[in-house]
Structures are given as structure tokens and as C-alpha cells.
Amino acid sequence: MRLMPSLPSRCAECLVRDTSLCSAMRDDELHALSDIARRKTFPAGQVVTWSGDPNSLCANIVSGAVKVTASTPDGREQIVGLLYPGDFVGQPFAQDAPLTITAVGETDLCLFPRGPFERTLDEHRAMERKLLERTMESLTDAQNRILALGRKNAVERIASFLLEVSERMGSDEDDSASEIALPISRGEMADYLGLTIETVSRQLTRLRKDGVIALEKGDRSCTILSRERLAAIADPD
Amino acid sequence: MRLMPSLPSRCAECLVRDTSLCSAMRDDELHALSDIARRKTFPAGQVVTWSGDPNSLCANIVSGAVKVTASTPDGREQIVGLLYPGDFVGQPFAQDAPLTITAVGETDLCLFPRGPFERTLDEHRAMERKLLERTMESLTDAQNRILALGRKNAVERIASFLLEVSERMGSDEDDSASEIALPISRGEMADYLGLTIETVSRQLTRLRKDGVIALEKGDRSCTILSRERLAAIADPD
DNA sequence: CGAGGCGTTTGACGCCGGTCAAGCTGGAAT
DNA sequence: ATTCCAGCTTGACCGGCGTCAAACGCCTCG
Structure with missing residues (x-):
């Protein structure tokens, strides 16, 4: 009988171990996330979270892609973001989830309930820092799209x-x-x-x-x- | 002779003490920011940071407003953000500053050099958390603007x-x-x-x-x- | 094999908003 | 006062993109 490796087994062959938020965690720290995570495969076109749902989920994209959509009350739709493997999905610390998240093509997500995920952020400084940097990058992306939509x-x-x-x-x-x-x-x-x-x-x-x-x-x-x-x-x- | 109050004197009557990032700091913690801060008034239309400048500044808006602009190489311009008193300006941890920041109307800023500001974030967890939340709100704003520009x-x-x-x-x-x-x-x-x-x-x-x-x-x-x-x-x- | 459906392409036409240009208003300088 | 100028308004025109419609290719299912 051998010792458990410090890296959670389910993370051992994860495709985004080193590109997602998880890259801010040491092998032995990853249990904190692994213990609250649930892997799920979404078929193409399946909605992950509806606009207006309680904001209860965060996730890493393992494979595939998701679209983040907003729409006017009269039904015009706009994709406000496209997220790829390694990207983070969700809004920790926010009340509502005003946007709809939909799988584009078959997509594997590593889901975290929001509450426990927030606690993990509390306890792992480096991950919170990485989330901050990622969020700022997303903001930059969004600003580029604003330029494109407004002036191109x-x-x-x-x-x-x-x-x-x-x-x-x-x-x-x-x-x-x-x-x-x-x-x-x-x-x-x-x-x-x-x-x-x-x-x-x-x-x-x-x-x-x-x-x-x-x-x-x-x-x-x-x-x-x-x-x-x-x-x-x-x-x- | 009486003791110095724990709140830095320059912060004592600051208009955004309780609405800016500073609201995450206790009175006695504020010295960390106050010591690196420089207050400056920008006349209407003055550029705070040019696109392409080294990313060396962060700031709180005390009064007035600033516009964040991007432009295409051939000169079409787009305001990608408008920021008001209490809002935070800048991109800690980022390399470049691809956007131009300009005062709109006479504007008071509380400027922080980026390096020391980042160190303050390191040492004051609550402020980093608040910055994360603010950044996510900015992202939500940007997404609403994407909807408006794309579909309205x-x-x-x-x-x-x-x-x-x-x-x-x-x-x-x-x-x-x-x-x-x-x-x-x-x-x-x-x-x-x-x-x-x-x-x-x-x-x-x-x-x-x-x-x-x-x-x-x-x-x-x-x-x-x-x-x-x-x-x-x-x-x- | 053929029928039907979905995604895509292509065409004809009309409208919203951009372009160009002229006039208007109010404030500052003289 | 007069001039000037920057910002705003209004008008005439036009073109890019949306709208409506039809046809095409590919796939699945009968």
C-alpha cells in the first residue's frame, strides 16, 4: 500500500491544471478545490445558467467553449463573451446572475458551488490574485469589443x-x-x-x-x- | 500636545473616504495608502495617461470624472469607459497601458504609483477583495455597453x-x-x-x-x- | 431513395444613421 | 459693441447594413 499522491487524482490528468485558476495552487492545495468540484459534460447548445437564476455556480472550462449572452426585453440577443478552455466562468461575491451561459459545442466544465468556492478564495490568496488578474484581462477584452462594436x-x-x-x-x-x-x-x-x-x-x-x-x-x-x-x-x- | 488621530489628516475630509477602495481600510490602515498618495487636480480635457505609456499609475477619482478611450489606428475614437468619483482607475499587475485616460471637466485624482500600490494590495487583503469586486462590476458595466452597442x-x-x-x-x-x-x-x-x-x-x-x-x-x-x-x-x- | 429540416448563401429592396454642409447660439477676447 | 470661435442644431443626401425572401447544400429519418 502506497501513500496518496499530494495531487488529487481527478486533477492529475486535467487538461487545464496549469492554465486555469488552478495554476495558482500547489499540488497539495488543490484538494481544497477538488473536494468541492463536480465535473460535468454539457452537450452543444445546453444552457449552464439562465439569466436571472440565483448566482450559485462558478466553473473552470476544461474543454469546449461557452458563450455568455445578454438580451433586450424584446428579444434581441448579444453574445457579450466567449470563453475557452482554462477560462473561468462565474461571478463570486455577486448577488444575481444577469447573464445566460450556454455551452458551444460539447463542453466539459469543472463546477464549484459559489459559497464553498468563495471560501476557497478566502483561504488561498494566490488564487484570488490570479482571479483578479483574469478579471482585469476580461475587462480589457470587453473594452476591445466595445471599440469594435462602436467604431468598426x-x-x-x-x-x-x-x-x-x-x-x-x-x-x-x-x-x-x-x-x-x-x-x-x-x-x-x-x-x-x-x-x-x-x-x-x-x-x-x-x-x-x-x-x-x-x-x-x-x-x-x-x-x-x-x-x-x-x-x-x-x-x- | 495631543496624539495624532489615527486617520491621516489628508484623508480626514476626503469626499470618497467611504465610497472608494479606501472604504475597505480602517482609519489606522489608511496611512499605508496616504503615504504613497499624491493629490492632483486635472483641468478639463487634460490627459492623465496616454495610450502606450508605461503603466505606472493607479488612482481614485475624488471629484469630476474621467473617460477611458481606445482608438483604431486610423483615428476613429471610442470611449470604452466613464468613471466617476469613488471609482478606481488603473491596472495593477498589468504590463502596458493600452488606453488613454482623460479628465472630463475639472477632476481631482488621488494618485498612487503602481509598484507601491501593488505592495499595499499585498498587505491589505480587504482592499484587494474590494478591488476584485469593483473590477467585476466594471466588467458587468462593459457587458451592458456591449449589448447596447451591438443591438440597440x-x-x-x-x-x-x-x-x-x-x-x-x-x-x-x-x-x-x-x-x-x-x-x-x-x-x-x-x-x-x-x-x-x-x-x-x-x-x-x-x-x-x-x-x-x-x-x-x-x-x-x-x-x-x-x-x-x-x-x-x-x-x- | 426521397422528404424534410437546419444552416448557409445569395439576391432585391428600404431604412437608419453617417457624411457633408450650412446656420445658430452663447461666451470670451478685443 | 463687434468679432471670433467652439459647440450645438438642422437639413439634404447617400451608402452600409438590416429585412424579407428564395434557393442551395448537407444531414437525418422515414
């Missing part, structure tokens, strides 16, 4: 989006992939970029006809043929 | 803005004032709402003609005649 036209928004996804999807080795597996549908791209499906489709074919990207049809993949030209479109001079 | 038309954005200012400007006693002293010019409203000056002006006169608001001309004040109707315009059903 359709092509520019789409070009920016493709570059953004390319960077986030780039595997750890090569930083930015040229062939992107778009995580979301045309309709979701529209909801993310403040456009309509038709405009997204038209501008994508425009980029294709101009030889900037290639689209394999029926598939959601997109290849960047000239990153340089795409960047020039995203941030014109 | 001109009148709706302006109505939302007026209500927003009315709530933030409402003195402590009555929560939301009906007569608003608009903190910014038409041009800045345009930059904030992703519109042009002309559109802002037209939609404001439209609201005036419809009897929803009154505008005293020459002055930057605006009176909400029917908060109910304004709210119905901001979030149509």
Missing part, C-alpha cells in the same frame, strides 16, 4: 474576430493557427459581432473571393491565407 | 445613457436625479455611444419634442420629464 464596420469586425479566434485556438506550440475550427455558427458570429447572419455570410464570402481566407463548405473550418492582409483589414490604417 | 439603435442608446448618468449622478440622498448635469459634451456622448455628433443631437431633440426630456440650451443640463417613458425607450418590450 462589418468586414473589420469579422477580420478581428477571425484573428482573435486564431490566437485563442492556436495550440500551445505554434501560437496562432492558420486553419481555424470556428467554434460557433454563423448565427452566433452575428450575435457576437452585433451583425446579422446575412451580413456575416456576405462578408465572409467577400474575404474568400478576395483570397484572404478559404472556407471549406459544410465544415466550420476557415483557413487564413494571408494573415497580413487580414490584420490590415481588422485594423485599417 | 440610436434613441435606445441615448435613453440608456441618460438613465445611467442619472443613476450615477444621483446624490446619496435621492438615488436618481431628474435633472442631470451631463458630464460630457455631445461629441463625447457620440464617442461613448458609437454614434456621431449629429445623430446624438437629432435624437436628443427628438426626445425633447416628444416631451420625454427637457434641455436647457447653452447649458449641459437635461431634465427627465418622464422616467417611465425614457426607460421604455431604453429597453423596449
Whole structure:
């Protein structure tokens, strides 16, 4: 009989052990999170938390992606955030959860009940610090999206989006992939970029006809043929 | 000869002692901040920090207001945030300062050099916690603006803005004032709402003609005649 | 194989808001 | 007073993007 390793077994082969909030924890500290965590797989399109639900959940994204959506009372919808593996989901210390969280593609989450998660933050300074830094990064992302929505036209928004996804999807080795597996549908791209499906489709074919990207049809993949030209479109001079 | 009071004298009559980050500090702890702080008054329009400057400053807003702006390389400008008395300005732990901070109207700031400020965060848990909560609130604000910019038309954005200012400007006693002293010019409203000056002006006169608001001309004040109707315009059903 | 449904593409048209331009107002300088 | 100037308002026009509609490709299910 051998001793338990200090790293919780369920965390041992976690894909985001070193990229999520957990990267702020030593192996032996991770039990604090592991003990309150529940792993769950959400099929594509399943809602994790509805707007208006009591704010009871926080989570790490292990694989897949989630969209954070807000909507006007009359039903117009806007994706206010897209989160990827390693990202943190939730609002510790907040009362309400005004936003809807939905899985985009099959998604694995590592769920924490909010109360115990907050207590873990209390006890693990480094994790709270990391959460603060992550939250500030999210704010910066949001500010970039505000610039895009307020001042960029359709092509520019789409070009920016493709570059953004390319960077986030780039595997750890090569930083930015040229062939992107778009995580979301045309309709979701529209909801993310403040456009309509038709405009997204038209501008994508425009980029294709101009030889900037290639689209394999029926598939959601997109290849960047000239990153340089795409960047020039995203941030014109 | 009497003992020094535990509250630093310069903080004794500070207008935001109990609303800024400082509200997380006991009187006797405030010396840690007071010792590194420098009060400075910025005239209207003066830039506090340029985009691209080294990220060396954090601050509390004591009076006035600041705008946080981003811009595209070709010069289109967007206000990504408006901050009021009691709000915190800056990005501790971040490398660069990609945004420009500008005083809007005469503004008093309580400035902290970033390094020492970060050390103060290290030593004062409660303040770091408060900063985390504030940052999450800012993120929520930003998400609301993303919804507005992505999915609302001109009148709706302006109505939302007026209500927003009315709530933030409402003195402590009555929560939301009906007569608003608009903190910014038409041009800045345009930059904030992703519109042009002309559109802002037209939609404001439209609201005036419809009897929803009154505008005293020459002055930057605006009176909400029917908060109910304004709210119905901001979030149509 | 064919039927049906979903996501996407493409087209025709109209409107909201941007652009350009002119006039208006009030305050500061002279 | 007169001039000047910055900020605001108003008007005429136009183009980008939304709206409505139809067709296409791909998948699943009968």
C-alpha cells in the first residue's frame, strides 16, 4: 500500500491544471478545490445558467467553449463573451446572475458551488490574485469589443474576430493557427459581432473571393491565407 | 500636545473616504495608502495617461470624472469607459497601458504609483477583495455597453445613457436625479455611444419634442420629464 | 431513395444613421 | 459693441447594413 499522491487524482490528468485558476495552487492545495468540484459534460447548445437564476455556480472550462449572452426585453440577443478552455466562468461575491451561459459545442466544465468556492478564495490568496488578474484581462477584452462594436464596420469586425479566434485556438506550440475550427455558427458570429447572419455570410464570402481566407463548405473550418492582409483589414490604417 | 488621530489628516475630509477602495481600510490602515498618495487636480480635457505609456499609475477619482478611450489606428475614437468619483482607475499587475485616460471637466485624482500600490494590495487583503469586486462590476458595466452597442439603435442608446448618468449622478440622498448635469459634451456622448455628433443631437431633440426630456440650451443640463417613458425607450418590450 | 429540416448563401429592396454642409447660439477676447 | 470661435442644431443626401425572401447544400429519418 502506497501513500496518496499530494495531487488529487481527478486533477492529475486535467487538461487545464496549469492554465486555469488552478495554476495558482500547489499540488497539495488543490484538494481544497477538488473536494468541492463536480465535473460535468454539457452537450452543444445546453444552457449552464439562465439569466436571472440565483448566482450559485462558478466553473473552470476544461474543454469546449461557452458563450455568455445578454438580451433586450424584446428579444434581441448579444453574445457579450466567449470563453475557452482554462477560462473561468462565474461571478463570486455577486448577488444575481444577469447573464445566460450556454455551452458551444460539447463542453466539459469543472463546477464549484459559489459559497464553498468563495471560501476557497478566502483561504488561498494566490488564487484570488490570479482571479483578479483574469478579471482585469476580461475587462480589457470587453473594452476591445466595445471599440469594435462602436467604431468598426462589418468586414473589420469579422477580420478581428477571425484573428482573435486564431490566437485563442492556436495550440500551445505554434501560437496562432492558420486553419481555424470556428467554434460557433454563423448565427452566433452575428450575435457576437452585433451583425446579422446575412451580413456575416456576405462578408465572409467577400474575404474568400478576395483570397484572404478559404472556407471549406459544410465544415466550420476557415483557413487564413494571408494573415497580413487580414490584420490590415481588422485594423485599417 | 495631543496624539495624532489615527486617520491621516489628508484623508480626514476626503469626499470618497467611504465610497472608494479606501472604504475597505480602517482609519489606522489608511496611512499605508496616504503615504504613497499624491493629490492632483486635472483641468478639463487634460490627459492623465496616454495610450502606450508605461503603466505606472493607479488612482481614485475624488471629484469630476474621467473617460477611458481606445482608438483604431486610423483615428476613429471610442470611449470604452466613464468613471466617476469613488471609482478606481488603473491596472495593477498589468504590463502596458493600452488606453488613454482623460479628465472630463475639472477632476481631482488621488494618485498612487503602481509598484507601491501593488505592495499595499499585498498587505491589505480587504482592499484587494474590494478591488476584485469593483473590477467585476466594471466588467458587468462593459457587458451592458456591449449589448447596447451591438443591438440597440440610436434613441435606445441615448435613453440608456441618460438613465445611467442619472443613476450615477444621483446624490446619496435621492438615488436618481431628474435633472442631470451631463458630464460630457455631445461629441463625447457620440464617442461613448458609437454614434456621431449629429445623430446624438437629432435624437436628443427628438426626445425633447416628444416631451420625454427637457434641455436647457447653452447649458449641459437635461431634465427627465418622464422616467417611465425614457426607460421604455431604453429597453423596449 | 426521397422528404424534410437546419444552416448557409445569395439576391432585391428600404431604412437608419453617417457624411457633408450650412446656420445658430452663447461666451470670451478685443 | 463687434468679432471670433467652439459647440450645438438642422437639413439634404447617400451608402452600409438590416429585412424579407428564395434557393442551395448537407444531414437525418422515414
